[in-house]
Amino acid sequence: MAKYHHGDLRNTLLAIATELLGEEGIQALSLRKIAQRAGVSHNAPYMHFADKEAVLVAIAEEGFRLLSLDVEAAISVTENSSRQQLLAASKAYVRFAIERAAHLQVMFRSIDVEKYPNLAVVSQASLRRLSELVKSGRERGEFRAGDPDEMTKAIWAMVHGVATLSIAYQPTLLLPDRNSIEDVVVVSIGHLLDGIAS
Amino acid sequence: MAKYHHGDLRNTLLAIATELLGEEGIQALSLRKIAQRAGVSHNAPYMHFADKEAVLVAIAEEGFRLLSLDVEAAISVTENSSRQQLLAASKAYVRFAIERAAHLQVMFRSIDVEKYPNLAVVSQASLRRLSELVKSGRERGEFRAGDPDEMTKAIWAMVHGVATLSIAYQPTLLLPDRNSIEDVVVVSIGHLLDGIAS
């Protein structure tokens, strides 16, 4: 009577997990629910994942890949100005965060990097495009001289900060007044580009 | 035979919860464990909190107060320069995040703000000091003209971004090379102050 799942159960489980994540959030995500939705027994996931944490890590890795794609796409449709490209990339990042808030949460939980070294690799890779953007901006003379890695980190921190503050408490934090989040990104990155000190 | 807990059980529970949070992280935090450590029955917490979420919200509120105190203390021992005070405040924020990583995680989960309006108030209040700093920096001519609220948001996003990226994956993300986190804060805020564009 056994109904076998023929095919790629691993990916099926990940897809369902991501689906459930979007519907009910990380708190409500359970292995047993994922298995049930996939139509397999509650032990079946253990054929592909060591434990629940491993599932979350896999979801996080996929998240970094999706984020990179979104950012890349946003840059590629933008005119050849480093400033404009940086703004486009930043908006894409924040849009991703808002549309997939639970996913972002899984990506940036504190994770044992010794146990999952690949996650560090994937997350670093997602920074590469931003790093290239900074370097070409410098070569083109649009950005100042200075350590490009430091500049990349600063930009990432700013964008990530806007993103995470935007999803905490459903925008109340950053948006007590009536700005759109896109405005907040543009203004914040603008300040970073042009400076605050006089 | 009943052993009653005479005194402020509510605060005892919160203190123990914070303790456990630091020891084992948010995942391992359970109401039953808190109650046990407090020496009360597993139902006792329900006398003071509607549910587990309410406990987490109370911890978050306390976190914002502690964070404000740290930031305030850092500013007050710093010379009368807006730039220096901003750097001191930023370092204090990031230090708080690293020392109390799990606490920060609880503070910035996405929370139903309709249900816990006070949390929005407390979190906004923790921004007040930063807002004052920006305004006096402008009055003093150290900072540029511009909407002070927008500037405050940008600074907060930057500092918060550095803080959260620092605790994700135990510093691998922001620190593949050998910088200290204090350096990253100083450099990032420096870029925000002085600008990246040429």
Place this chain on the structure above:
DNA sequence: ACCTGAACACCGTTCAAGT
């Protein structure tokens, strides 16, 4: 404002025995 104790539905994880 607490206590005990039972109960419920739900977890993650590990078996043993199957196909």
Place this chain on the structure above:
DNA sequence: ACCTGAACACCGTTCAAGT
């Protein structure tokens, strides 16, 4: 590479009945 089914220890939450 799956299945069933049982089991374990642990959850959050809700009772009922006590002091």
